[in-house]
Amino acid sequence: MKILLTGSTGYIGRRLLPYLIETGNQVVCPVRDKRRFDFEDFSEASLQNIEVIECDFLNRQSLESLPKDIDASYYFIHSLDSTNKEFAKLEEISAQNFVDYLDKTTSRQIIYLGGISNAEKLSEHLASRFRVEEILSNSNAMLTVLRSAIIIGSGGASFEIIRDIVEKLPVMVAPKWLNTKCQPIGIANVLDYLIGMLGNEKAFGRTFDIGGKDILTYKQMLLEFAKVRGLQRYIFTVPVLTIRLSSLWLYLVTSTSYRLARNLVDSMKNEVIVKNDAIKDVVPIELFSYEYSLKRTFQKIDQKQIISSWKDAFENPAFSKEFLTRKEAPKYGCFKDIRNVSFTRNPKEVTQNIWEIGGERGWYYGNWLWEIRGFLDKLSGGVGLRRGRRSPDDLKDGDALDFWRVLEADKEKMRLLLYAEMKLPGDAWLEFKIRTKDNKFCLIQTATFRPLGVWGRLYWFLVFPFHGFIFKNMAKNLIDYR
Secondary structure, three states: OEEEEOOOOOHHHHHHHHHHHHOOOEEEEEEOOHHHOOHHHOOHHHHOOEEEEEOOOOOHHHHHHOOOOOOEEEEOOOOOOOOOOOHHHHHHHHHHHHHHHHOOOOOOEEEEEEEOOOOOOOOHHHHHHHHHHHHHHOOOOEEEEEEEOOEEOOOOHHHHHHHHHHHHOOEEEEEHHHHOEEOOEEHHHHHHHHHHHOOOHHHOOEEEEEOOOOOEEHHHHHHHHHHHOOOOOEEEEEOOOOHHHHHHHHHHHOOOOHHHHHHHHHHOOOOEOOOOOOHHHHOOOOOOOHHHHHHHHHHHHHOOOOOOOHHHOOOOHHHHHHHHHOOOOOOOOOEEEEEEEEEOOOHHHHHHHHHOOEOOOEOOOOHHHHHHHHHHHHHOOOOOOOOOEOOOOOOOOOOEEOOEEEEEEEOOOOEEEEEEOOOOOEEEEEEEEEEEEOOEEEEEEEEEEEEOHHHHHHHHHHHHHHHHHHHHHHHHHHHHOO
């Protein structure tokens, strides 16, 4: 089959693509920027069956380059974490443009993944999801809808937020929505359903709820997570936290953005459980328990097999469109802190140290100072340090790295360039590269700051004293760490 897979660089699509190729399909991947597609993750043989086309479903004209001989399509476009206040309108435009394009093709089926809701009054996010369903249902192609509960998988937003809460807080005073029931489902089961629906005429024109084996409250999910991790946790719920306060609590405690926290809390007011289990007759699979899904997820993490992460999504659409073109930090109108350190150690070992910076490894010097900076960033509405990184030892262009974004990760050329996504009165870059100088290897570490107005210049001079020992020792320890 020839399949159109939207969202192929996103959390679900990135994981589904290998399965589609393995089962002998030809897959067309429309992306906003080809440079974000992980070509290196596929063999030459697999790439023969993948066609990556640059377009934007918010731009109708850009869709003219997409093929017309499509058999089926997956629609994984959403704006859950978008900072744009008109995200619902943008989702409508995107869905309508998708339908207008698809009606000119030979596609027989659309498979769409949304969210379960049993409430009459929907959250803004779920209402938008259902509006997208309505638009997709007007296509000439038959629509198959999967409405999912919380998805448990390495790198997933729900899993990482639960992990943040449980591993960081021994005692929790939590909002009353922790007593709401949910039916979490493992990512492997979600992929089983998505693949099982493809070309399945029993699923044409139908909507299915999908959930895992267990029905639990969010509080039970947290305590079960703690049990799997061998942690003792105490949770007390209070009835007084509003949606706004609950969102703020979730934002400050976890790695989520405030917008995502708001959408999640707004959705968690209502039960998310499967009411109609008709899918078991269409795609019969063995459902995993919540405990098994957690253990399986941590096995993937331990094996460093995190294929995709929600944290790598861009909150700023303008930045995401151009970020990979910024291969160099600016030279003019900037303050710089440059450290040159010669060494005789194997440069590949030093490069690996650079590639493992941030996350659990930390920043090689003054981690408590970095944590304070991350906490201040979080208080000011930034991403903070809790976002961490997708993999402990691998970096790709576009990856999130604590409160930085990877602009270029070229291990062969021994160069890493980061852009700061923290709240700053200006723009900041951090670059590491290894060069040969006077028959010796040299680590060149450069912090660049382009100030915005007077406040930007004042900020630089306020933090400059800390740079004197933080950046100096960080460069030294990058070389010495074993």
